[in-house]
Amino acid sequence: MSGLKPARRWQPAFFPFKKEKPLRRLTAKIELAVKGPLFGCRMCGNCLLQETAFICPMECPKGMRNGPCGGITPEKNCYVDTTRKCVWYAIYKRSLKTGRVEMLLEILPPLDWNRVGTETWGEVIRQVRKTGTGKFLGAVVSGNKQNKSVVWDSVFKTIRQPDWWKGDSEYHPPSFAEPVSEFERKLRNGDFVVATEVTPPISSDITRLTKDIELVAPFVTAINFTDSSSARPKMSSMSCSIIAKNMGAEPVLQIAARDTSRSGLQSDIVGLNANGIYNVLCITGDSPKIGPAPVASMNLLDLDSVQMLWILRRMRDEGIYLDGRNIKKPPKLFLGAATSPFASEPELQAIKDHKKINAGAQFFQTNLIFEPDRLDPWLEQLDKRNLLEKIFILIGVAPLKSLKVAEYLNEYVPGVIIPENVMQRMRKAGEGAPEEGVKIALEVIDKMKSKKGVNGIHIMTLGWESIVQRIVAESGL
Numbered sequence: 001m002s003g004l005k006p007a008r009r010w011q012p013a014f015f016p017f018k019k020e021k022p023l024r025r026l027t028a029k030i031e032l033a034v035k036g037p038l039f040g041c042r043m044c045g046n047c048l049l050q051e052t053a054f055i056c057p058m059e060c061p062k063g064m065r066n067g068p069c070g071g072i073t074p075e076k077n078c079y080v081d082t083t084r085k086c087v088w089y090a091i092y093k094r095s096l097k098t099g100r101v102e103m104l105l106e107i108l109p110p111l112d113w114n115r116v117g118t119e120t121w122g123e124v125i126r127q128v129r130k131t132g133t134g135k136f137l138g139a140v141v142s143g144n145k146q147n148k149s150v151v152w153d154s155v156f157k158t159i160r161q162p163d164w165w166k167g168d169s170e171y172h173p174p175s176f177a178e179p180v181s182e183f184e185r186k187l188r189n190g191d192f193v194v195a196t197e198v199t200p201p202i203s204s205d206i207t208r209l210t211k212d213i214e215l216v217a218p219f220v221t222a223i224n225f226t227d228s229s230s231a232r233p234k235m236s237s238m239s240c241s242i243i244a245k246n247m248g249a250e251p252v253l254q255i256a257a258r259d260t261s262r263s264g265l266q267s268d269i270v271g272l273n274a275n276g277i278y279n280v281l282c283i284t285g286d287s288p289k290i291g292p293a294p295v296a297s298m299n300l301l302d303l304d305s306v307q308m309l310w311i312l313r314r315m316r317d318e319g320i321y322l323d324g325r326n327i328k329k330p331p332k333l334f335l336g337a338a339t340s341p342f343a344s345e346p347e348l349q350a351i352k353d354h355k356k357i358n359a360g361a362q363f364f365q366t367n368l369i370f371e372p373d374r375l376d377p378w379l380e381q382l383d384k385r386n387l388l389e390k391i392f393i394l395i396g397v398a399p400l401k402s403l404k405v406a407e408y409l410n411e412y413v414p415g416v417i418i419p420e421n422v423m424q425r426m427r428k429a430g431e432g433a434p435e436e437g438v439k440i441a442l443e444v445i446d447k448m449k450s451k452k453g454v455n456g457i458h459i460m461t462l463g464w465e466s467i468v469q470r471i472v473a474e475s476g477l
């Protein structure tokens, strides 16, 4: 974090892959000596400091460049390294304080690894020359705000938004009129939709998987398959989705940025579309830190979920790959994202959600909710930003099967908060814990049915697929 803030931790700087010319090496050294201690700069070579309130976002272990993940701890620390503040929380707070909040909405690109570790000051000088040094300096010292912003953007926006990305802060409605799936059709129709998830198997034996799909399919509109949740390898969401599709069910494919790359994402989507998979939920994914040993790299992902949405939306609506090649038959996609309404203050969470919607999210699946009333301030913030008519929201609900499950979720799953009154009910229930868990889930669903902006529920079964039928029946859905 910036040297101007307390409790800083300055991660090591990146280095270029190839040997740069002496002058560039020298500039890079001077740049690091200045920007390092001041802003926490890691020399990503793709500088975004102006958009991130002059705190380097690359200090985030997940390399998030478009806002916080859903894992901030209640103390606002990073869940990957709980000994320090979440860098994105600090960025949001400082942006609020300095009136820079709207700058947080611009969709920022992933790293261009050809530039990582190299200086950006030379690039700024080159762009200033292109604009005209006199014109640039004149605009900077002039009192004309509009002129200053245009000239400023001609230098800095050109650098941070290369032609292959073209990120902005605008909402882009989908370019097609017809729904691409039954899931989308029902949501557009105004139905209160029920989706669920089936836990992928840990071996290639699909007996249990197909049984579970058959068990839940008649009672829900769509079935999610998690993508190695909690960073634990299982059968891939892609395989499970294809199996479900071939069985006549409607899958929601989940893709975690943690296990994908920009080329892998695009190839997979084209291939999966050819197999009839149209609903895609883009998530950043849990850090390997919460997965089993040996722990994989905890530093820096190739993409974050906002970037995944932006790439897929452009593939669909503009018919182009990230490298600019045209796609003759663009993929059909109904794009979704996960959100964690209680991860931070509702006002801050709404900024991140706004960005996901601008990037391309058409539906949200929330983290598990056990306090329905606590959701209202978040929904109000989305409403204030006129987002409720641009997104379908499905609330995450889970029947707690035991006290142990409740304790695990509360303690280890980022963004899940189980209030003390719910924990007490589960404790008191003893052997009747599964029954109490179902009762709690039904109470949550009941309150959700009448909330403005809520379009359905997403039942997270946590391996208890046989309970879906009962929950759907008893909740009157």
Ligand code: SF4
Residues within 6 Å of the ligand: 059, 060, 061, 062, 063, 064, 067, 068, 069, 070, 071, 072, 073, 077, 078, 079, 080, 081, 085, 086, 087, 088, 089
């Ligand atoms: S990993 Fe998540 S919690 Fe940690 S700094 Fe990054 S955004 Fe914040």
